[in-house]
Amino acid sequence: MSDLLLDCRGITKRFGGLVAVNALDLQIPAGSIHSVIGPNGAGKTTLFNCITGFYHPEEGEILLGGSHHLEFLRTDEITRLGVARTYQNIRLFPELTAVENVMVGLHARLESSLLGVLFSSPATRKEERWATEEALRLLEVVGLGGKGDGLASNLPYGDQRRLEIARALATDPKLLLLDEPTAGMNTGETASMIRFIRRLRDDLDITILLIEHDMKLVMEISELITVVDFGQKIAEGKPSEILANPRVIEAYLGRGAAEALDVRTAAAAPGAAHDATSDADADAAADTASDSGTPPGPEPTSSAGSQPDPVDEGGGSA
Amino acid sequence: MSALLERGAARVGLRRGLIGGAVVLLVSLVGMVEAFAKRSIVHELLGPLGAGLPIQLLDLGQVAWIGAVLLSGFAAARELLDHGEDRPPAGPALLAGGITGAVAGAMPALLVLLGTRFDLAEVFDKARPQLYALLSWGLVERGTPSGVDAFLATILMCVLAGVVGAAVHLMPPAHRKALGVGVLTVLVMGTIQDLLQKIDFVERTAWLSGLYDALYTREGMEPLGAALLLAAASGLHLVAPGIRAARERRRGDADAAGDYGDAPPSARERTMRWLGLGGIALLLIWFPFGFGKVPADVMDLVGIYILMGLGLNIVVGFAGLLDLGYVAFFAIGAYTVGILTTTDPDVGLQFGWSLWQALPLVVLFTIVAGVILGVPVLKTHGDYLAIITLGFGEIIRILAISDALKPFMGGAQGITLIPKPFDLPEIPMPFAGNPSEALIGRLNPGIQQEIYFPILFAVIAAAYVSWRLRHSRFGRAWMALREDENIAEAMGINLVSTKLLAFATGAVFAGIGGALFAAKLGSIYPSSFGLLVSINVLVLIIVGGMGSIPGVFVGALAIVGLPELLREFEDFRLLLYGAVLVVMMLKRPEGLWPAAIVQRELQRESDATVLP
Numbered sequence: 001m002s003d004l005l006l007d008c009r010g011i012t013k014r015f016g017g018l019v020a021v022n023a024l025d026l027q028i029p030a031g032s033i034h035s036v037i038g039p040n041g042a043g044k045t046t047l048f049n050c051i052t053g054f055y056h057p058e059e060g061e062i063l064l065g066g067s068h069h070l071e072f073l074r075t076d077e078i079t080r081l082g083v084a085r086t087y088q089n090i091r092l093f094p095e096l097t098a099v100e101n102v103m104v105g106l107h108a109r110l111e112s113s114l115l116g117v118l119f120s121s122p123a124t125r126k127e128e129r130w131a132t133e134e135a136l137r138l139l140e141v142v143g144l145g146g147k148g149d150g151l152a153s154n155l156p157y158g159d160q161r162r163l164e165i166a167r168a169l170a171t172d173p174k175l176l177l178l179d180e181p182t183a184g185m186n187t188g189e190t191a192s193m194i195r196f197i198r199r200l201r202d203d204l205d206i207t208i209l210l211i212e213h214d215m216k217l218v219m220e221i222s223e224l225i226t227v228v229d230f231g232q233k234i235a236e237g238k239p240s241e242i243l244a245n246p247r248v249i250e251a252y253l254g255r256g257a258a259e260a261l262d263v264r265t266a267a268a269a270p271g272a273a274h275d276a277t278s279d280a281d282a283d284a285a286a287d288t289a290s291d292s293g294t295p296p297g298p299e300p301t302s303s304a305g306s307q308p309d310p311v312d313e314g315g316g317s318a
Numbered sequence: 319m320s321a322l323l324e325r326g327a328a329r330v331g332l333r334r335g336l337i338g339g340a341v342v343l344l345v346s347l348v349g350m351v352e353a354f355a356k357r358s359i360v361h362e363l364l365g366p367l368g369a370g371l372p373i374q375l376l377d378l379g380q381v382a383w384i385g386a387v388l389l390s391g392f393a394a395a396r397e398l399l400d401h402g403e404d405r406p407p408a409g410p411a412l413l414a415g416g417i418t419g420a421v422a423g424a425m426p427a428l429l430v431l432l433g434t435r436f437d438l439a440e441v442f443d444k445a446r447p448q449l450y451a452l453l454s455w456g457l458v459e460r461g462t463p464s465g466v467d468a469f470l471a472t473i474l475m476c477v478l479a480g481v482v483g484a485a486v487h488l489m490p491p492a493h494r495k496a497l498g499v500g501v502l503t504v505l506v507m508g509t510i511q512d513l514l515q516k517i518d519f520v521e522r523t524a525w526l527s528g529l530y531d532a533l534y535t536r537e538g539m540e541p542l543g544a545a546l547l548l549a550a551a552s553g554l555h556l557v558a559p560g561i562r563a564a565r566e567r568r569r570g571d572a573d574a575a576g577d578y579g580d581a582p583p584s585a586r587e588r589t590m591r592w593l594g595l596g597g598i599a600l601l602l603i604w605f606p607f608g609f610g611k612v613p614a615d616v617m618d619l620v621g622i623y624i625l626m627g628l629g630l631n632i633v634v635g636f637a638g639l640l641d642l643g644y645v646a647f648f649a650i651g652a653y654t655v656g657i658l659t660t661t662d663p664d665v666g667l668q669f670g671w672s673l674w675q676a677l678p679l680v681v682l683f684t685i686v687a688g689v690i691l692g693v694p695v696l697k698t699h700g701d702y703l704a705i706i707t708l709g710f711g712e713i714i715r716i717l718a719i720s721d722a723l724k725p726f727m728g729g730a731q732g733i734t735l736i737p738k739p740f741d742l743p744e745i746p747m748p749f750a751g752n753p754s755e756a757l758i759g760r761l762n763p764g765i766q767q768e769i770y771f772p773i774l775f776a777v778i779a780a781a782y783v784s785w786r787l788r789h790s791r792f793g794r795a796w797m798a799l800r801e802d803e804n805i806a807e808a809m810g811i812n813l814v815s816t817k818l819l820a821f822a823t824g825a826v827f828a829g830i831g832g833a834l835f836a837a838k839l840g841s842i843y844p845s846s847f848g849l850l851v852s853i854n855v856l857v858l859i860i861v862g863g864m865g866s867i868p869g870v871f872v873g874a875l876a877i878v879g880l881p882e883l884l885r886e887f888e889d890f891r892l893l894l895y896g897a898v899l900v901v902m903m904l905k906r907p908e909g910l911w912p913a914a915i916v917q918r919e920l921q922r923e924s925d926a927t928v929l930p
Contacts, residue, residue: 052808079810093801096794103791104798108810110791114819117790118783128790171810 335421391483419480629827638800643711651832863909
């Protein structure tokens with residue numbers, strides 16, 4: 001566990017009476033591809049917002065690279081430490097061109113001074129040339145070569161997603177948070193996105209944390225999956241373990257389905273289904289649930305039930 | 319079909335007529351017709367034919383209200399034929415125009431009829447006999463006592479205008495445009511007569527003053543001159559597309575091999591661009607010598623507003639921080655200079671500095687003021703930011719007018735006796751008496767325009783700074799901030815320093831503008847620093863094009879320069895602002911000279927429609 005890139009310990013974020021994220025632990029080893037899944041309103045995006053400093057959690061700590069406490073930092077400081085993200089509903093700078101969008105992402109890596117800019121010093125000129133070239137290169141990387149001059153808002157939907165990734169890459173991240181990167185994409189586009197995310201990790205050595213609803217993609221790409229419901233972690237493990245976990249099935253399909261499936265999976269592979277939740281990280285409620293086959297005692301959140309999380313949208317526009 | 323169209327003509331005519339008539343009533347009752355009537359455009363419009371007629375000359379007031387009817391007729395014809403067939407039938411269109419004119423004309427006619435019987439001035443203070451005379455071609459006074467002939471004359475004139483408007487719509491588009499350009503040229507040339515009279519250069523040059531005398535009488539243009547001018551402008555506009563097309567063809571051949579679109583400019587184009595810039599620079603340097611005091615005074619004011627516009631363009635146009643109290647920085651600049659330099663023993667600090675000694679402090683103070691305003695509003699956006707900045711602007715003005723600070727800032731009496739920035743001796747003219755004297759007059763710093771050059775220099779410097787910042791990481795950070803503050807922060811942009819830099823830069827530009835303003839006028843009063851200045855600057859940015867540096871220049875010329883030429887506008891400035899802004903937002907929301915990206919995108923869209 002020495003090379004943990006991100007270590008979230010017991011983070012809790014409340015909105016009034018609603019506990020959006022509840023004492024959540026999340027460990028992400030450097031160089032992994034890790035997914036967070038869960039039903040709508042489970043608190044996934046809120047978790048992202050806590051990690052990137054849009055929200056500050058009330059409790060718990062978030063450690064980057066073992067030393068930086070992200071929970072006290074501003075968004076821009078966190079970005080400079082190497083955490084970048086994309087957004088569930090694409091949020092580009094619509095009135096800037098694609099190249100300019102990426103160049104904004106390079107902002108933190110440029111260091112021209114005000115005087116250097118005003119007097120067009122050689123260092124500034126060199127840096128601007130580098131920034132333009134780097135932005136064009138990043139557009140090539142995401143497959144948008146030659147489309148740099150158009151306004152971001154005029155790009156087709158899939159290209160906007162790619163541009164958002166290029167812009168995130170421009171900040172030179174160690175950890176990249178992707179919030180539903182394939183939402184609204186067809187199977188072909190999704191497949192190429194899967195390849196692309198793998199390449200980011202393999203070639204650029206970027207650790208990936210993603211939120212995704214497309215189970216096929218999640219199962220195919222993830223090395224580790226964390227399942228969140230009502231702000232709490234209900235399971236964590238390899239894709240095959242998650243698929244067999246009754247609590248996960250319950251969260252997604254409802255109690256009846258879980259019980260029906262539980263009987264079958266227990267019969268097919270006794271014991272296997274319970275491995276994931278008996279992890280040290282899994283909370284006690286999960287253990288009781290999987291051992292007895294009955295629902296967990298107290299509901300972890302307020303009585304809101306399946307009401308969607310109002311802050312799960314929009315990545316901090318509040 | 320024809321009956322259908324005619325019924326349509328009646329309906330369209332009625333609607334357009336009501337709108338047009340309402341506009342006529344509005345411009346009449348707010349006093350625009352009367353005020354504009356003082357500006358003659360064409361003298362003795364009908365020449366000897368019109369000797370017996372009441373219409374002696376065409377003035378701007380007539381243009382305003384008859385023009386409204388004419389445009390209504392034009393709009394009626396267009397509306398009728400829009401959903402008609404390909405070949406527009408002339409009859410129904412002209413009918414619609416006539417009905418429009420009749421309906422529109424009935425309103426001023428009724429106003430005249432009513433106004434001569436009852437005293438409307440208690441409600442509308444501009445409803446005076448002078449107005450009725452203007453609306454009825456003087457027939458109110460000279461016609462029958464019943465006023466029926468005046469009533470009919472007004473309506474008849476409007477019917478005529480409506481039909482003419484509709485007929486214009488029936489012309490082929492190219493001819494229609496040419497005619498429009500011609501009429502506009504005559505109107506503009508007629509309107510700026512007073513200005514031309516004041517241009518020293520015209521007076522000093524024999525052939526130009528000859529031309530002036532040929533074109534103008536003491537009151538408006540010569541009818542023949544106006545006709546020739548109209549013909550010349552229209553003709554030029556008709557042949558211009560041919561010339562342009564030929565040039566495009568030549569350029570097209572040269573470009574055919576090269577890249578499409580954003581190819582870097584060729585060496586020749588670059589040379590042409592530099593030559594163009596050099597020409598403009600020479601023209602601007604020559605301006606106060608050639609044009610004399612009055613036009614240069616106008617240019618001074620335009621220049622000061624350009625300075626403020628460039629500053630506010632950074633705050634609002636680049637960074638998207640709506641600042642309605644921008645005048646505060648202008649005031650701080652002006653008062654800093656006033657307090658430090660005035661020779662009045664009763665106010666100020668008695669430092670007796672020169673403008674040049676005060677300027678560094680102006681820069682320092684406005685930076686501090688920008689930060690002081692910036693810090694509390696860091697967390698606010700949009701409407702809230704606008705209200706807070708509005709308050710800030712008022713605070714500064716009220717401080718300036720307050721009794722407590724009277725020993726320093728002079729209270730309502732302001733600060734006077736601010737010395738001129740230069741005290742140059744008269745430079746002996748090395749080449750007096752030859753043609754160059756006509757060109758530059760006597761090279762006398764007593765041109766009273768010494769402040770013109772510091773303003774010119776400051777404008778160029780501010781434009782350069784704006785341009786450098788716009789294309790740097792700071793400019794990109796501002797625009798990211800404008801587009802989406804949260805995401806900008808997630809790009810590693812420090813919101814605090816970025817916002818404060820925008821406020822401070824904008825404040826410095828306005829402060830220098832205020833300093834030059836104080837030095838130019840030699841005296842400052844709190845009343846010069848009201849909310850209207852902030853609004854003027856904001857409007858000029860919007861009209862020029864948000865975030866566009868050339869747009870600031872165009873906007874300042876349009877919003878500050880034009881009203882200076884048309885003093886009659888002064889009272890109706892806000893009314894016209896409203897109208898101009900509504901029209902701009904509907905027809906040209908990107909502004910007169912939009913920022914390059916917007917332009918490029920529009921270009922791309924129109925290309926896309928042409929090339930499948």
